[in-house]
Amino acid sequence: xxxxxxxxxxxxxxxxxxxxxxxxxxxxxxxxxxxxxxxxxxxxxxxxxxxxxxxxxxxxxxxxxxxxxxxxxxxxxxxxxxxxxxxxxxxxxxxxxxxxxxxxxxxxxxxxxxxxxxxxxxxxxxxxxxxxxxxxxxxxxxxxxxxxxxxxxxxxxxxxxxxxxxxxxxxxxxxxxxxxxxxxxxx
Numbered sequence: 001x002x003x004x005x006x007x008x009x010x011x012x013x014x015x016x017x018x019x020x021x022x023x024x025x026x027x028x029x030x031x032x033x034x035x036x037x038x039x040x041x042x043x044x045x046x047x048x049x050x051x052x053x054x055x056x057x058x059x060x061x062x063x064x065x066x067x068x069x070x071x072x073x074x075x076x077x078x079x080x081x082x083x084x085x086x087x088x089x090x091x092x093x094x095x096x097x098x099x100x101x102x103x104x105x106x107x108x109x110x111x112x113x114x115x116x117x118x119x120x121x122x123x124x125x126x127x128x129x130x131x132x133x134x135x136x137x138x139x140x141x142x143x144x145x146x147x148x149x150x151x152x153x154x155x156x157x158x159x160x161x162x163x164x165x166x167x168x169x170x171x172x173x174x175x176x177x178x179x180x181x182x183x184x185x186x187x
Contacts, residue, residue, distance in 0.1 A: 015045065
């Protein structure tokens with residue numbers, strides 16, 4: 001997955017440079033240049049776009065496979081731990097809330113963390129690739145790239161903190177809801 005992320009970053013950088021080549025060829029045509037000079041950049045852009053789509057498809061398939069494996073592994077770990085805890089612990093509300101959080105999030109959170117780390121690596125690779133391409137086009141474009149990422153960083157950190165606090169606060173309610181649902185749907 002890391003290799004695919006790095007390749008996708010390289011493809012994105014190539015697309016930026018190819019678009020610049022295409023725009024230059026179009027401007028040359030307006031100044032009396034040949035139309036044939038446009039074929040190479042357009043063909044290269046089509047090839048890079050197809051390669052990007054292929055990489056995206058491979059990443060999606062691999063992501064699903066890794067998600068299933070992570071969920072299975074985490075579920076086994078939750079069962080191992082919960083079956084070794086003394087029964088007395090299950091009488092503690094705090095323990096049971098923590099166990100419920102782990103049980104409800106064990107199948108999704110580790111995979112989300114894994115995806116988040118891989119997404120960060122991919123974003124870093126794409127940023128370096130696009131930054132390099134923009135530097136080749138014009139070095140003054142680099143500060144714009146950096147400034148564009150600052151609001152995203154600030155809002156994503158705040159959103160993550162709010163989501164975590166919300167999930168912790170919802171645990172007792174979710175546990176009660178699950179218990180009542182169990183009672184009402186059983187014999």
